[in-house]
Amino acid sequence: MKQLAALQQQGRRSNSFRSNSSPLDATVDGAIKSPATIFWLFLHGVCCLISLVLGFRFSRLVFFLLFSASPSPSTTTIYSALRTTLPVISSPQERNVSADGGGSRVVVGRHGILIRPWPHPDPAEVMKAHRIIERVQAEQRSQYGVKNPRTVIAITPTYVRTFQTLHLTGVMHSLMNMRYDLVWIVVEAGGTTNETASLIAKSGLKTIHIGVDGKMPLLWEDRHKFESRMRLHALRIVREKKLDGIVMFADDSNMHSLELFDEIQNVKWIGAVSVGILAHSGGSEEGDVLMRESDADEKDEKKSQIPVQGPACNASGNLAGWHTFDTRPFVERSAIYIGDRAVVLPRKLEWAGFVLNSRLVWEDVEGKPVWVKDLVEIGKDGEDIESPLSLLKDTSVVEPLGSCGRKVLLWWLRVEARADSKFPASWIIDPPLDITVPAKRTPWPDAPPELPAYVEKVTTIPENTEKRPAKSGSKRKRSSRSKRKHNAKVLDIRASTKHAGDN
Amino acid sequence: MEFSMWGCLLLALFTASIGVEGIDRRGARTERISGSAGDVLDDNPVGKLKVYVYELPSKYNKKILHKDPRCLTHMFAAEIFMHQFLLTSAVRTLNPNEADWFYTPVYSTCDLAPNGLPLPFKSPRMMRSAIQLISARWPYWNRTEGADHFFLVPHDFGACFHYQEEKAIKRGILPLLQRSTLVQTFGQQNHVCLNDGSITIPPYAPPEKIMSHLIPPDTPRSIFVYFRGLFYDVNNDPEGGYYARGARASMWENFKNNPLFDISTDHPTTYYEDMQRAVFCLCPLGWAPWSPRLVEAVIFGCIPVIIADDIVLPFADAIPWEEIGVFVAEKDVPYLDTILTSIPVDVILRKQRLLANPSMKQAMLFPQPAQSGDAFHQILNGLARKLPHDKRIYLKPGEKVLNWTAGPVGDHKPW
Numbered sequence: 001m002k003q004l005a006a007l008q009q010q011g012r013r014s015n016s017f018r019s020n021s022s023p024l025d026a027t028v029d030g031a032i033k034s035p036a037t038i039f040w041l042f043l044h045g046v047c048c049l050i051s052l053v054l055g056f057r058f059s060r061l062v063f064f065l066l067f068s069a070s071p072s073p074s075t076t077t078i079y080s081a082l083r084t085t086l087p088v089i090s091s092p093q094e095r096n097v098s099a100d101g102g103g104s105r106v107v108v109g110r111h112g113i114l115i116r117p118w119p120h121p122d123p124a125e126v127m128k129a130h131r132i133i134e135r136v137q138a139e140q141r142s143q144y145g146v147k148n149p150r151t152v153i154a155i156t157p158t159y160v161r162t163f164q165t166l167h168l169t170g171v172m173h174s175l176m177n178m179r180y181d182l183v184w185i186v187v188e189a190g191g192t193t194n195e196t197a198s199l200i201a202k203s204g205l206k207t208i209h210i211g212v213d214g215k216m217p218l219l220w221e222d223r224h225k226f227e228s229r230m231r232l233h234a235l236r237i238v239r240e241k242k243l244d245g246i247v248m249f250a251d252d253s254n255m256h257s258l259e260l261f262d263e264i265q266n267v268k269w270i271g272a273v274s275v276g277i278l279a280h281s282g283g284s285e286e287g288d289v290l291m292r293e294s295d296a297d298e299k300d301e302k303k304s305q306i307p308v309q310g311p312a313c314n315a316s317g318n319l320a321g322w323h324t325f326d327t328r329p330f331v332e333r334s335a336i337y338i339g340d341r342a343v344v345l346p347r348k349l350e351w352a353g354f355v356l357n358s359r360l361v362w363e364d365v366e367g368k369p370v371w372v373k374d375l376v377e378i379g380k381d382g383e384d385i386e387s388p389l390s391l392l393k394d395t396s397v398v399e400p401l402g403s404c405g406r407k408v409l410l411w412w413l414r415v416e417a418r419a420d421s422k423f424p425a426s427w428i429i430d431p432p433l434d435i436t437v438p439a440k441r442t443p444w445p446d447a448p449p450e451l452p453a454y455v456e457k458v459t460t461i462p463e464n465t466e467k468r469p470a471k472s473g474s475k476r477k478r479s480s481r482s483k484r485k486h487n488a489k490v491l492d493i494r495a496s497t498k499h500a501g502d503n
Numbered sequence: 504m505e506f507s508m509w510g511c512l513l514l515a516l517f518t519a520s521i522g523v524e525g526i527d528r529r530g531a532r533t534e535r536i537s538g539s540a541g542d543v544l545d546d547n548p549v550g551k552l553k554v555y556v557y558e559l560p561s562k563y564n565k566k567i568l569h570k571d572p573r574c575l576t577h578m579f580a581a582e583i584f585m586h587q588f589l590l591t592s593a594v595r596t597l598n599p600n601e602a603d604w605f606y607t608p609v610y611s612t613c614d615l616a617p618n619g620l621p622l623p624f625k626s627p628r629m630m631r632s633a634i635q636l637i638s639a640r641w642p643y644w645n646r647t648e649g650a651d652h653f654f655l656v657p658h659d660f661g662a663c664f665h666y667q668e669e670k671a672i673k674r675g676i677l678p679l680l681q682r683s684t685l686v687q688t689f690g691q692q693n694h695v696c697l698n699d700g701s702i703t704i705p706p707y708a709p710p711e712k713i714m715s716h717l718i719p720p721d722t723p724r725s726i727f728v729y730f731r732g733l734f735y736d737v738n739n740d741p742e743g744g745y746y747a748r749g750a751r752a753s754m755w756e757n758f759k760n761n762p763l764f765d766i767s768t769d770h771p772t773t774y775y776e777d778m779q780r781a782v783f784c785l786c787p788l789g790w791a792p793w794s795p796r797l798v799e800a801v802i803f804g805c806i807p808v809i810i811a812d813d814i815v816l817p818f819a820d821a822i823p824w825e826e827i828g829v830f831v832a833e834k835d836v837p838y839l840d841t842i843l844t845s846i847p848v849d850v851i852l853r854k855q856r857l858l859a860n861p862s863m864k865q866a867m868l869f870p871q872p873a874q875s876g877d878a879f880h881q882i883l884n885g886l887a888r889k890l891p892h893d894k895r896i897y898l899k900p901g902e903k904v905l906n907w908t909a910g911p912v913g914d915h916k917p918w
Contacts, residue, residue, distance in 0.1 A: 113749040121762065136852070
């Protein structure tokens, strides 16, 4: 319809011609060329020429200025006056074809484009709009989201080491962003320390900080077992305090998506989610080797290379078995001790992939299903509890979550520094660095090798930052190249200190 | 026993007269739509009226459709689907003597230009020819001169048969249709092209296409105001001011810098999904006041902001549009942000609850095959509400009211 009007443009243009010419329409039609007609025609022609030059309808402006009743200043600005006409009511040159015999206030014809004097958002209104949106979303959540959300009880085994702040901050922020009530049980190896306590206090969450005697072992095998012990200890706390909610195991080095917490609200007794296993660690040569191996395995279809651990369902959506991460390609190169630059392998089924209703570990509560063993019977002989499945007499009752394990809601990754790596306590450098920064023009010599390893690391950092302002004129590429050189240098130095077998 | 019966009756009457909250199967809180006559959207027209469908030669319907099957998907497709629905409906009667209403299947909006837009130039002649046929072959037209006949005219300005408003007004409604009931999408108060007693219907929107773009209802609505479409029609109205009476241009000029307003001329593939993520959807007038945006907004639960002075919305006697949408006068468009942000939150939530009502969404759609409560049934409900016919429509034999020679000369040429 709109394009068709283009076909009819001829007729249209003649209409608009008439409409934007003088108010004395009738005289243009007439065959009688009175002097007034000729005068108006001439004026019209002049106006058209001027409009052609200026680029807008000059005649409109003239009529606006000459014949206007006072236009309301609040609705038109000078800018809009140039491209619009008067508001509808007082305009003489519009073709007042009214839409009916009488009584309608809607008029066909050209209307002004109303622009207010300050067409920009008002901050107070933007805030109001955001509050409206928030309220609408809260309503949506209450209608379509989880009804009766339960408290989440997160159990995190941790211990003080270089990477603790990195990992624990990640978990902490995930838990802080979560929308449900939370009890965070932090179990620390070697007893509670102020360092961990001050770290978790920053979260503002409700925490229970408990310690387990015994230092975290150096070997990964032993570390897995020790962590299981710590988790059982935490479960005993849940039992003692009769904490009600959903127990999930938030290992400090894992990454949780917020959808995980929404999904676990659906668990009835015990559920399993799919965990993404990111087992590869550092070194590009290793990556190549792995790629080649996986190609070889492609031919054998039975082995699946999906790095996921979790429930496997049959066609009707019921639990049919378990999907575990295939660790066979990595077995020769697996890491033995913490900080080993090799692949850290997960266990068959990680604790992190399971969620329990806290009532399963309570002492005596009605409605407790028959297929669950009592918590006190497990682990009392010090045997290794690999996963919460040991709590069950019958593993088929586990509920698969995350659309039957199809959604990976958390990721397992073990990155640790060597057990003996040093870091500033609570990452506060005290006393301050005792290397003074040299003046700009002084060329900084390469780091002398006789300085102890720890200080050497620190000295390369100011060198890096110093060089950049000195070469402020240089392009970005150059400084990044120099940065990479420095990083390589840092790594080399570290490697050299490791091989030196110091401290 | 009797007391409890009375109690139940009173309770039923009470709840029927006000909006009642209920929980539907999916757990969404919805509110029942109470129209002026009670819960009319759920009325079943079967048994309330009988419709006789004239059998016209296929040159009036099937042949035209064959020539251009695009007629089945454009926004004027309601005339075709209504015909197909009536042929198999329970309200159809094969005995014209017991019929309350007579339907003439003429596909007047199916003569398409190469770009898909319908050409209305032959429609008056086509209509006239069809009426001549039915008045010659059957006695029922002459009995009332068409007062118990209804026609579907879903074009821009209904039975005025022109896309330009000025020309449409000059033509006026086709004189031969003056006494009939017109079922049309165009509706504007005190307008020449809207007769009293016409039934306004929503434009056709393809139901499968819409339903295939639904997203999970817990996706949070994060867009405040959403609009996609033209602001200036540069081909036909380069300076602005004619198109949409300047309202769309005003929208653009005032709110292009406003982060709350997601408005542009873009044609995204996620148009339907985006509407479901918006709180308000703008439905301004274009060359004609109605648009499929209203239908889309209702289906996707986005509160329609209707910017069209004096518009008559579909099924206005059954749907309380004032409570569902927001009406903004064209002169108030520069202050749209103030207007929308000053609506109290509970009013907004109530509107969303009304929109979530499935009967509301059904009433806007023309599904194939027809389902209860859909637009076809609402049209029949509207026709049923006009029954019984006033005795005065029946003319004495030989009495003529319509002027068969009225209208432009070009209309009298045979089709």
